[in-house]
Amino acid sequence: MSRIAYFGPAGTFTEQAARSLSTGQELVPMETIPAAMTAVRKGDAELACVPVENSVEGPVTATLDGLAEDSPLVAVAEALLPVHFTVLTRPEVRTVRTVASHPHALAQVRHWLERNLPEARVVVASSTAAAAVAVRDGEYDAAVTAPVAAQTYPLKVLAEGVADVPDARTRFLLLSPPCPPPEPTGADRTSIVASMANRTGALAELLNELALRGINLTRLDARPIKGNFGFYRFFLDFEGHIAEARVGDALAALRRRCEVRFLGSHPRADGVRATVSATATDSDFAAAAEWVRAVRSGERA
Amino acid sequence: MSRIAYFGPAGTFTEQAARSLSTGQELVPMETIPAAMTAVRKGDAELACVPVENSVEGPVTATLDGLAEDSPLVAVAEALLPVHFTVLTRPEVRTVRTVASHPHALAQVRHWLERNLPEARVVVASSTAAAAVAVRDGEYDAAVTAPVAAQTYPLKVLAEGVADVPDARTRFLLLSPPCPPPEPTGADRTSIVASMANRTGALAELLNELALRGINLTRLDARPIKGNFGFYRFFLDFEGHIAEARVGDALAALRRRCEVRFLGSHPRADGVRATVSATATDSDFAAAAEWVRAVRSGERA
Numbered sequence: 001m002s003r004i005a006y007f008g009p010a011g012t013f014t015e016q017a018a019r020s021l022s023t024g025q026e027l028v029p030m031e032t033i034p035a036a037m038t039a040v041r042k043g044d045a046e047l048a049c050v051p052v053e054n055s056v057e058g059p060v061t062a063t064l065d066g067l068a069e070d071s072p073l074v075a076v077a078e079a080l081l082p083v084h085f086t087v088l089t090r091p092e093v094r095t096v097r098t099v100a101s102h103p104h105a106l107a108q109v110r111h112w113l114e115r116n117l118p119e120a121r122v123v124v125a126s127s128t129a130a131a132a133v134a135v136r137d138g139e140y141d142a143a144v145t146a147p148v149a150a151q152t153y154p155l156k157v158l159a160e161g162v163a164d165v166p167d168a169r170t171r172f173l174l175l176s177p178p179c180p181p182p183e184p185t186g187a188d189r190t191s192i193v194a195s196m197a198n199r200t201g202a203l204a205e206l207l208n209e210l211a212l213r214g215i216n217l218t219r220l221d222a223r224p225i226k227g228n229f230g231f232y233r234f235f236l237d238f239e240g241h242i243a244e245a246r247v248g249d250a251l252a253a254l255r256r257r258c259e260v261r262f263l264g265s266h267p268r269a270d271g272v273r274a275t276v277s278a279t280a281t282d283s284d285f286a287a288a289a290e291w292v293r294a295v296r297s298g299e300r301a
Numbered sequence: 302m303s304r305i306a307y308f309g310p311a312g313t314f315t316e317q318a319a320r321s322l323s324t325g326q327e328l329v330p331m332e333t334i335p336a337a338m339t340a341v342r343k344g345d346a347e348l349a350c351v352p353v354e355n356s357v358e359g360p361v362t363a364t365l366d367g368l369a370e371d372s373p374l375v376a377v378a379e380a381l382l383p384v385h386f387t388v389l390t391r392p393e394v395r396t397v398r399t400v401a402s403h404p405h406a407l408a409q410v411r412h413w414l415e416r417n418l419p420e421a422r423v424v425v426a427s428s429t430a431a432a433a434v435a436v437r438d439g440e441y442d443a444a445v446t447a448p449v450a451a452q453t454y455p456l457k458v459l460a461e462g463v464a465d466v467p468d469a470r471t472r473f474l475l476l477s478p479p480c481p482p483p484e485p486t487g488a489d490r491t492s493i494v495a496s497m498a499n500r501t502g503a504l505a506e507l508l509n510e511l512a513l514r515g516i517n518l519t520r521l522d523a524r525p526i527k528g529n530f531g532f533y534r535f536f537l538d539f540e541g542h543i544a545e546a547r548v549g550d551a552l553a554a555l556r557r558r559c560e561v562r563f564l565g566s567h568p569r570a571d572g573v574r575a576t577v578s579a580t581a582t583d584s585d586f587a588a589a590a591e592w593v594r595a596v597r598s599g600e601r602a
Contacts, residue, residue, distance in 0.1 A: 201512030211502030
């Protein structure tokens, strides 16, 4: 049976994302994001599921660095999970005196805790799932966890849908070794990482190549390259699929300017369809190329 | 005596940064980054010291969101600290069986721990300073802390300069209510946040305004605006000072295009001087403006 390596432990948001993206594969928790990627690179797993960005916390730098380094991996699918926490306790607990979770989770439920468990001491755990385990073992009274943890651990649900920012979301990628991308759907996302020396106007030039072809950017993260001072990596997500003319043309233009690694074209989890301007459709590109061919051969002018 | 509110507790990297930026003010630890900013907004402190970016972990989103929201604050100085940890223990500890720290710190010393303390159980604390306190109180055997913690707590230094990535650095800002910026030095950084609806080419247009005036970008972070779907904030840092013609001209051009908030012009901690191209010096701008004035008045053509 094929396997999906995911950033564990079990009972976290990433497991929940991996479940939603699985088509029957075995789910294998890995201790770190790099370890999940390495499992795919070594062939120990077919796919890896890792978080890539959170609308409150920003980009997941371990994932970005891991995509830019070592052998290439491409995203073949994505999942978007609302960051709504579940608060779990043991059935016999009457008063919650301690509440545990991962610091990132605690940061996202601070106001809720102040309003609903003002007397509880807040303690830090290494993951939301570790907090649930500690509650099960009697170490603490309550845990702030991913909803999936309620199915994994024999605990009582004290509250569901807990979040200070109601629309906070985390996006997860399903990564594969390079392979033919999934078919275009009209609501696709393409991701690349472009590496270049820092000089005035360099990033403006890259973004112009996209804008000139009517391609809408959906995310941009700039990261300095470790140990290579003054060199930057730009992680760009934009609308469209590499099978489309405007995207292929833009990627070729970027490739002439700098080092580019393709990180995948796949359907968007939010289903938002790309708006293609009247000058940038596949038939616009085909007609223009045909005209250049005809002019070159002397048939037209 | 005037006060600098900083993201505490005492004995962390932010305290170390606040000390280096202090000119004799009292240092007051605050529990969170927003609380440090609020202290300045309410007038409880004159200045606030907060982290803004880490070369390994990326941007500090709480600081970015805090700068874009509520009443304006401007950065009047910055500090750049190498992220080198100190490992502290009690003098009587013979064998380190447990080592504690904040998860971000643990992530940055993972390899060192595997090589040097392979038998130690790694436990999570709410801050590097909280880990030092827990070691002092006998709860754990060793703590991974900021160097300044060795001066704060009566513990033994087991190792210094500990870091998996040797050149990892964190940048800190000293924030003030709006005030005249410090004098230009030739090695300055200007920061803004620009807010706009997501549409094709919008960011390319902003960056072109900078590139056309020879202004080199040093950082860009794109953040979705909470609760305002499809609207983005772009945090831009670039070379130069608002007192310089090319920067003032670019800021005016950006202001015509979108909402812009000025986040300060101040000397760069790394002392890197801006390279101003031959077409973008203050005298170039003055000569060009004089020519337009002369043409308008019919003196020249």
